[in-house]
Amino acid sequence: MLTWHWPDDVRAYEKELAGMLAASAADDGILGYAESPSPAQREGFVSGVEQLVSGGGGHLLIGEDEEGVAAMCVMKTNSMPNCRHLAEVMKAYLDPRVRGTSAVYQLVERVCVKAEEIGVETFVIDVREDSKAHRVWSRFGFTSYGVLDDYARVDGRSYRGHYMRHQVRELAAAVAEHARKRAGAPSAG
Numbered sequence: 001m002l003t004w005h006w007p008d009d010v011r012a013y014e015k016e017l018a019g020m021l022a023a024s025a026a027d028d029g030i031l032g033y034a035e036s037p038s039p040a041q042r043e044g045f046v047s048g049v050e051q052l053v054s055g056g057g058g059h060l061l062i063g064e065d066e067e068g069v070a071a072m073c074v075m076k077t078n079s080m081p082n083c084r085h086l087a088e089v090m091k092a093y094l095d096p097r098v099r100g101t102s103a104v105y106q107l108v109e110r111v112c113v114k115a116e117e118i119g120v121e122t123f124v125i126d127v128r129e130d131s132k133a134h135r136v137w138s139r140f141g142f143t144s145y146g147v148l149d150d151y152a153r154v155d156g157r158s159y160r161g162h163y164m165r166h167q168v169r170e171l172a173a174a175v176a177e178h179a180r181k182r183a184g185a186p187s188a189g
Contacts, residue, residue, distance in 0.1 A: 002071060004063050010050040010060055016069035017045065017046050018043070018046055021041075022042060057076060058077055061114070063094075063107060071092075071093065072093055073091065076088040084119060087123055122167055125142060125165075126162065128162075129159060129162055142166045143166070144164050147160055148160065148161045148163070
């Protein structure tokens with residue numbers, strides 16, 4: 001079980017965030033980098049998350065275990081009055097040491113709780129087709145509402161991208177049902 005929190009001080013996790021970004025390059029480019037990011041790119045990533053959080057435009061979720069930071073998720077909220085019910089799950093990463101555990105469910109549960117607290121009703125994400133992220137979010141019930149043929153380019157090759165959505169309440173219910181099943185409790189339905 002990880003310990004989760006929403007820090008206001010992103011710089012307190014600068015090394016860990018930059019490390020996750022660098023590790024993701026060798027991990028299907030899950031955070032958007034096919035090659036190891038340069039120090040300037042790592043700093044740009046951390047600065048971007050810092051500006052988002054400090055400016056009130058989003059939230060950073062950190063998950064830690066006895067070895068240190070093992071998970072993170074960036075949720076970008078929408079400041080437009082007519083769109084405050086939407087939030088984008090921008091970046092999510094689990095260290096390989098916690099994959100295959102309940103960590104991804106814990107992460108999604110915490111993000112859903114935060115979303116409900118701040119009035120978000122719908123999550124949107126965009127992912128490269130057939131990537132690990134695409135498969136994980138699809139298993140959670142995210143559905144595509146649009147496809148872009150030239151979404152990403154890696155080594156001269158173009159990849160399709162999926163723009164996906166999920167209702168927060170439905171996602172939270174699915175995660176709770178999964179937790180009940182893991183605990184051997186009867187279904188809520």
